[in-house]
Amino acid sequence: MQTVIAGVGSRALAALIDAMICLVALIVLGAFLASLGPPRVPSSTGPDVLDAWTAAIFFFAVFCVLWGYYVVFEGLADGQTPGKKLLHLRVVRDGGYSVTFGASAVRNLVRLVDIQPFPCYAVGIASVVISESGKRLGDIVAGTIVVREAVMKQLAPLVPKAGGEGAGPVALHTTLSEDEYTVLEHFIQRRGALDATRRGQLAAQLASRLTASLDAGSAAAMPGASDLARLVRLYGVERDARARGVASRHEKGAARERNVIIATRSPRWNAFATKLAEAQRIGLRSLGEDGLREFVAEYRDLASDLARLRTAARGRESPELFYLSRLMAGAHNLLYRARSFSLLDVLRLLMVDAPREVRRSWRPIFLAALLLFGPAAIAYTAVLRQPAVASTFIPSGMLDRAEEGVRRAREGRGYITDPQIFRPVMASQIIANNVQVTFAVFAFGITAGLGTLLVLVLNGVSLGGVFGLYASKGIARLLLAFVAPHGVLELTAVCIGGGAGFLLAAALLIPGPRTRKRALVENGGRAIRLIAAAIVLLLAAGTLEGFVSPIEWWPLEAKLAVSGATAALLALYLSSGRRPAPTLPAGGSSTAGASPDEHRELLGLGGRG
Numbered sequence: 001m002q003t004v005i006a007g008v009g010s011r012a013l014a015a016l017i018d019a020m021i022c023l024v025a026l027i028v029l030g031a032f033l034a035s036l037g038p039p040r041v042p043s044s045t046g047p048d049v050l051d052a053w054t055a056a057i058f059f060f061a062v063f064c065v066l067w068g069y070y071v072v073f074e075g076l077a078d079g080q081t082p083g084k085k086l087l088h089l090r091v092v093r094d095g096g097y098s099v100t101f102g103a104s105a106v107r108n109l110v111r112l113v114d115i116q117p118f119p120c121y122a123v124g125i126a127s128v129v130i131s132e133s134g135k136r137l138g139d140i141v142a143g144t145i146v147v148r149e150a151v152m153k154q155l156a157p158l159v160p161k162a163g164g165e166g167a168g169p170v171a172l173h174t175t176l177s178e179d180e181y182t183v184l185e186h187f188i189q190r191r192g193a194l195d196a197t198r199r200g201q202l203a204a205q206l207a208s209r210l211t212a213s214l215d216a217g218s219a220a221a222m223p224g225a226s227d228l229a230r231l232v233r234l235y236g237v238e239r240d241a242r243a244r245g246v247a248s249r250h251e252k253g254a255a256r257e258r259n260v261i262i263a264t265r266s267p268r269w270n271a272f273a274t275k276l277a278e279a280q281r282i283g284l285r286s287l288g289e290d291g292l293r294e295f296v297a298e299y300r301d302l303a304s305d306l307a308r309l310r311t312a313a314r315g316r317e318s319p320e321l322f323y324l325s326r327l328m329a330g331a332h333n334l335l336y337r338a339r340s341f342s343l344l345d346v347l348r349l350l351m352v353d354a355p356r357e358v359r360r361s362w363r364p365i366f367l368a369a370l371l372l373f374g375p376a377a378i379a380y381t382a383v384l385r386q387p388a389v390a391s392t393f394i395p396s397g398m399l400d401r402a403e404e405g406v407r408r409a410r411e412g413r414g415y416i417t418d419p420q421i422f423r424p425v426m427a428s429q430i431i432a433n434n435v436q437v438t439f440a441v442f443a444f445g446i447t448a449g450l451g452t453l454l455v456l457v458l459n460g461v462s463l464g465g466v467f468g469l470y471a472s473k474g475i476a477r478l479l480l481a482f483v484a485p486h487g488v489l490e491l492t493a494v495c496i497g498g499g500a501g502f503l504l505a506a507a508l509l510i511p512g513p514r515t516r517k518r519a520l521v522e523n524g525g526r527a528i529r530l531i532a533a534a535i536v537l538l539l540a541a542g543t544l545e546g547f548v549s550p551i552e553w554w555p556l557e558a559k560l561a562v563s564g565a566t567a568a569l570l571a572l573y574l575s576s577g578r579r580p581a582p583t584l585p586a587g588g589s590s591t592a593g594a595s596p597d598e599h600r601e602l603l604g605l606g607g608r609g
Helices: 008-035 049-076 082-086 101-109 122-130 137-142 178-193 196-209 211-216 227-243 253-282 284-313 319-340 343-360 362-385 387-392 396-410 420-447 450-472 476-509 516-547 556-574 596-603
Strands: 003-005 089-093 144-149
Touching (some): 008 049, 008 089, 008 122, 049 101, 049 420, 082 089, 089 101, 101 137, 101 144, 101 420, 122 137, 137 144, 137 420, 178 196, 196 211, 211 227, 227 253, 253 284, 253 319, 284 319, 343 362, 343 516, 362 387, 362 450, 362 476, 387 450, 396 450, 420 450, 420 476, 450 476, 516 556
Antiparallel strands (some): 089 144
16 A cells, blocks of 8 residues: 655644534533433423433543544544544554554554644644654654545555566665665655755765766666756666566565565465455355465465565565555454453453553652652742741632632531532543643653653642641641642542653663664553553542542541552552463454464554563
8 A cells, every 4th residue: 555654734623623523522422411311390490310410421531532532533443533534544553553542542542742832733843844754743653643544555566577688687685775775766666746946965974975887777878967867767677686686785684585585475465455355344254164265374374475575675665564464464454453452451451451561660659759759859848937928829719729728627627528419520620631641751751751840740749839828827637638648649640651751761760672663662661551551540549539538527537548558559450460461272262263362462452561
């Protein structure tokens, strides 16, 4: 399938279409929820429990649509949301492989940085324009790329016509190395877009670099010709030599087979592409039993070709490698993908892989905790010793609430008025807000950790300052009684999110023996498992904060007991997944021949670290 990098305009239009779909979906959901229940006559009693639960469901649905729409569609539809599908766009991993749920989650969470300054999307647009492969920051971290798939479904014929340019004795090797040929090919393809002066300058520079090849090849038989004409001649000869399967100069071992593989196998790839397109259009059943057996056999042959081509390419990207990877991804999705995602995979991610990653990443999480609780302790001490400094960094609304807290404490009331029937709404809003804060702490790790550090320090100063303010007024118990039930889980989740952000920062600053590109992708995969653990904790914390923390008649001791119970459950959760998962017996997988580890890797729910 012929592909090109998607441009800013087509991606923006696809995003606009997807945004309209989300808006329509929320309007329909709101209308449906409003129609639930029997008609009621308006009264002065205000909303009832049904209204509260309806509003809570709607708020939670808004959060799920805004954050889950892209991940679900990209994960289940092979990288295409409805908007992308209309414009023939697709998200794929580097090399053409299908995007996983994990990679999709990473690229869409980092959208928080790409969209800045909200809602201009200036950071993302600048990244797409600057990047040679049109990647925004989310794509860089996730190791993904957005491509536009043209209507042509096959590779152009590779073997030149008999008697055409370049025909003659088969050389032992080409006159250009692969790197030299790649540079020449890029110039030849772009020469029409260059002005005459610039084109001449580049042609002279390139001819100087390739003097030996020009003098030794057929271009030497063009005395008096311009540098550009000689380069075009050399490119035609080199292209045709590769099409005949001639090995590239300086290549050894498996790399010498690359051109032979492409020249001899591409007709079979094109034939398989035609069959695949038909099967995708009307389904595998249309192939019949014998046709399906043949399809699977060809799929396995192409898998072998892909392995050989990848080995021969030695890490170089090429249109043929991308094309074959996309064929394999499409066939795999048709054969396996629809049955590979299950609730068991999600549970394993949340209950095994995520806690295991938290233990593995204790160092960045500990750093995040220091940056949260260190400033909190300093702010607490400063306000406790000199209450007047509170007004310099604590919002006026919080200062007024503290003054009101003195009165509420005398009356035996709680930190806030118990919302009672509005508890569901409060819980849903708190969960959504806290999860989004955690997303931000992670996403801003792409700023070399500066954004993550800033968010943690500011939240620590705010937390410590408010506690110091209440302590200076002698009403710390009032605030502690509210925070205790959910605080352990909520603050731990923030530290885990900070650890995820520092994993991205570490990939940029200290990648080790890895390239920064590879380090970002690998650390991004680890970080998304930390975010999964944080979400589990925040769901529980938000529920407690909405339903338990506001209860005014519970004594402080009872709420501290809840806090102790959450700490024990947290320790139990983080210790899960220590034993390796049992291996399924042969035939135990529901994916017809693909191993469980293979499918977990494709889903992005696991990882070797």
